[in-house]
Amino acid sequence: MDEQTIDRLVERATAFYELSLDYLSSPEILYQLGIIVVAVVPGWLLAGLVEKKIEGAVRRIHGMRGLLRVIVAFLRRLQWFFMALFLGIAYIATRISGWPESNYLVYATMLLSTAWLVISAVSRIIRHRSIAKLFALVAWVYVAATLLGITDDIQAILDSAAIPVLKISLWQVMTALIAVGVLLWLALKLGNILDSRIQKTEDLTPSLRVLLGKITRISLMVFAVLIGMQLLNINLTALTVLSGAVGVGIGFGLQKVVSNFISGIIILLDQSIKPGDTITLGDTFGWIRELRARFVSVITRDGREYLIPNEDFITTQVVNWSFSDKYVRLDVPFGVSYESDPHEVIRLARDAAAAVDRVDARYKPPVCWMTEFGDSSINFLLRFWIDDPQHGMTNIRGTVLLALWDTFKENGINIPFPHREVIMRTPVTVEQRKGDEPAPDQS
Numbered sequence: 486m487d488e489q490t491i492d493r494l495v496e497r498a499t500a501f502y503e504l505s506l507d508y509l510s511s512p513e514i515l516y517q518l519g520i521i522v523v524a525v526v527p528g529w530l531l532a533g534l535v536e537k538k539i540e541g542a543v544r545r546i547h548g549m550r551g552l553l554r555v556i557v558a559f560l561r562r563l564q565w566f567f568m569a570l571f572l573g574i575a576y577i578a579t580r581i582s583g584w585p586e587s588n589y590l591v592y593a594t595m596l597l598s599t600a601w602l603v604i605s606a607v608s609r610i611i612r613h614r615s616i617a618k619l620f621a622l623v624a625w626v627y628v629a630a631t632l633l634g635i636t637d638d639i640q641a642i643l644d645s646a647a648i649p650v651l652k653i654s655l656w657q658v659m660t661a662l663i664a665v666g667v668l669l670w671l672a673l674k675l676g677n678i679l680d681s682r683i684q685k686t687e688d689l690t691p692s693l694r695v696l697l698g699k700i701t702r703i704s705l706m707v708f709a710v711l712i713g714m715q716l717l718n719i720n721l722t723a724l725t726v727l728s729g730a731v732g733v734g735i736g737f738g739l740q741k742v743v744s745n746f747i748s749g750i751i752i753l754l755d756q757s758i759k760p761g762d763t764i765t766l767g768d769t770f771g772w773i774r775e776l777r778a779r780f781v782s783v784i785t786r787d788g789r790e791y792l793i794p795n796e797d798f799i800t801t802q803v804v805n806w807s808f809s810d811k812y813v814r815l816d817v818p819f820g821v822s823y824e825s826d827p828h829e830v831i832r833l834a835r836d837a838a839a840a841v842d843r844v845d846a847r848y849k850p851p852v853c854w855m856t857e858f859g860d861s862s863i864n865f866l867l868r869f870w871i872d873d874p875q876h877g878m879t880n881i882r883g884t885v886l887l888a889l890w891d892t893f894k895e896n897g898i899n900i901p902f903p904h905r906e907v908i909m910r911t912p913v914t915v916e917q918r919k920g921d922e923p924a925p926d927q928s
Contacts, residue, residue, distance in 0.1 A: 517590040528567030565602040668709035676702035696753035748795035763874040765804035772875035820862030837888040
């Protein structure tokens, strides 16, 4: 801002200050201020009493969270309700009695309190508390400026203050932020509704549903920003400097962010992974819960949720246990004693594995092969298939081993364990003695 603009702002502020002093020093204004105090104090006291009596009954409402939230929000603002009510009564009384001659201050205070009551209640729709408070404050300031008739003056002041680089006034910036904020909020709500509809479409693959949902949300957000700019007659060429700075920032500081974003789009297009797939990436084994713009959410068997950048799925090796189909083959090695019949062992092992619930014997029946003659056992390898690797693989191996144990116990098949022979290089004399005889002296 130049010196002339600053001088004009100072002159207007000084004039407004002098006008306010003259206005507040008049007897009619002092009378109205007294009436406002008399109306406000009982309203605040009555609100505290009523809220305590009603809140207990309201808390007993079950099954209607939306209604309960609205009622509780209204109870928290009872003081504003009673304030507006008593001010309305005072306004009617002053109009009827004709004293004081001017009751505009009482009328304006009544409207402002009513506006704050409505705006603060409506702002409860916005779940983000900071944004809700900002919305309530901006809306109430606008209503107050409208009632005071100073909106044109405020607009003129903000129009005179411009940003030299962008050639945009502060008024355009404020209106653009408000308009774009409202449009983005509507775009996000509409995007969530459309995304939920897309996710319920069974004809589309999971990856395609995620891709269409993201494209819909991004398109609506970009469209909302462009519409907000056009509605405010903002020349988009004025943002070329800003877009150039953003481009330089992306080139230097946001390489990983852009890389992860592009990698996420590639993953969705080639459908290499999708929600519900069981994967192994490095030391991480789990199933994919969600595909996001920057990362992939992977939940492991111990309940941990890993947020893995999309770029890692492009540049490193990924084992997708359910890429082509959901079937996974598992191997369980075991051994039996040499006294056992290998043919009988193979039959019992296949039957024991097929009897386990998670083993999919209809897809491919379990097979068992004798692999070698070990030092103390005949070794076998049992192979079977499952169709739910996301439920874990160590646990199903343990279940199959327990089934083998029970089956071998029932059929008299022994599972050997290593034996050790100790050879003494010097002769050892073994003597048998009674328990009360002392041990011979070894010295």
